[in-house]
Amino acid sequence: MKRIFLVEDDKAIAKNLILLLRSEGFTVTHAATRSEALSALTGNRFDLALLDISLPDGNGFTICTEIKESQDVPVIFLTASGDEASVVTGLNMGADDYITKPFRPRELIARIGTALRKSERCASGFEIRGLQVDTASGIVKKHSSEVFLSALEYRLLLVFINNPKIIITRGRLLDELWDVAGEFVNDNTLTVYIKRLREKIENDPANPQIILTVRGTGYRLGDEYATQ
Numbered sequence: 068m069k070r071i072f073l074v075e076d077d078k079a080i081a082k083n084l085i086l087l088l089r090s091e092g093f094t095v096t097h098a099a100t101r102s103e104a105l106s107a108l109t110g111n112r113f114d115l116a117l118l119d120i121s122l123p124d125g126n127g128f129t130i131c132t133e134i135k136e137s138q139d140v141p142v143i144f145l146t147a148s149g150d151e152a153s154v155v156t157g158l159n160m161g162a163d164d165y166i167t168k169p170f171r172p173r174e175l176i177a178r179i180g181t182a183l184r185k186s187e188r189c190a191s192g193f194e195i196r197g198l199q200v201d202t203a204s205g206i207v208k209k210h211s212s213e214v215f216l217s218a219l220e221y222r223l224l225l226v227f228i229n230n231p232k233i234i235i236t237r238g239r240l241l242d243e244l245w246d247v248a249g250e251f252v253n254d255n256t257l258t259v260y261i262k263r264l265r266e267k268i269e270n271d272p273a274n275p276q277i278i279l280t281v282r283g284t285g286y287r288l289g290d291e292y293a294t295q
Contacts, residue, residue, distance in 0.1 A: 069183060070094045072113040074104045074130055075145065076122050080168070084117070087172050093179075101125035108133060112194070115141045115183055118162075120153050128160055135161045138194070141182035145170070193228045195277055195289060198268050200228060209268060219244055220264045227278060227288045236285040261286070 071093045075081040081097055088095045096111065098104040101124045108130075116134050118127035131142050144157040144165040154165050163182050166175055193200045199208045205221065207214045216224065226235060226243050237257060244252040244260065252260075265272040276289045 068092060068094050069114040070096065070112065071179070072104075072107065072111075072116040072134075073097045074099075074101075074117065074122070074127060075119045076100060077119070087176070091176055099123075101127075101130060104130045105133060108137060112138065113140055115143070115179060115186070117143050117145060117179075119145045120150070120157065121147070128156065131157065131160050131162055139192075141186045143178060143182060196270065198277060200224065202228070207268070214267050216264070216267060219260060220267070223260055223264055224268070227286070231288045234281050234284050234287045238285075240285065 069092075071088050073081065073084055073088070073095055075084060075097070076099045078099075081099065085095050085097060096107055096113065098107050099122075101122045104118075104122075113134075116130070118130055120127045127144060131144075134140060134142055141163040142157075142161065144154070144162050146153050146157070146165050146167050150167075157165060163185070164178050166178060193202065197210045198214075199211075200206075201208075202225070207216055207221070207224070222243065223240065226240060237254065241252055241254070241257055244257065261278065262272075265275050265278060269275045269277055279287050279289055281287055
C-alpha cells in the first residue's frame with residue numbers, strides 16, 4: 068500500500084483529499100502546517116508527497132527541499148490557479164508535477180499514478196534509519212557520509228536489502244557468503260561479519276535497529292525500511 072504525505076491547511080480540501088486517496092487504496096498522513104510537516108518527516112517514510120504551497124507558518128518549498136534531501140520521493144504541488152511564479156519555483160526546486168486548485172479528482176489520481184510509476188522505474192536505492200544504499204553504483208552512505216564496506220560486508224547487506232520482509236537463517240547467509248568468498252565461511256566467521264557490518268552501519272551497534280537478531284533462527288531487516 069503506497070503512502071501519501073499530504074500537506075494542506077484547508078480543512079475541507081484536506082478532508083476530501085484524504086477520503087479520495089483512501090478510497091484509491093493509499094495510506095495518508097496529513098499535516099496542516101509547515102512545522103507539523105517537518106515533524107512528520109522524522110521517522111516516517113512516504114512514497115509521494117502532495118504539498119500545498121501556501122501554509123500558515125511558511126510555504127511548501129522548504130518541505131519539498133527537506134523531502135528531496137531525506138527521501139527523494141515524488142512531490143506534487145497543489146497551487147492556486149494562475150500562480151505561475153510559484154509553479155516555476157517549485158519545479159526548479161525538484162518538484163515532479165503540480166496541479167491547480169480547484170482540481171478534478173480523477174486528474175489528481177492519474178498524476179499521482181504517473182509520478183509513482185516514474186519513480187519506481189528510476190528506483191535503484193534503499194534507505195533505512197539514515198543508511199542509504201545505491202545498488203546501481205554500489206555506494207553506501209550513513210547520514211550522507213560514505214561508508215566503506217568490504218566485498219563480503221556489502222554482499223551481506225544486499226542479502227537483507229533484497230529480502231526486507233523475511234527472516235534470513237544463518238545457514239542461508241553462510242551459503243551467500245561462501246558463494247562470494249569462494250572459500251568456506253564458518254559460523255564463527257559469519258558472527259564476525261555481522262558484528263563488523265553493524266559497527267559500520269548502525270547508530271548504536273550494541274542496540275542494532277537495521278539488522279535485527281531473531282533468536283534461534285537468524286536475522287531480519289529492521290521494521291523501518293524503505294525501498295525508494
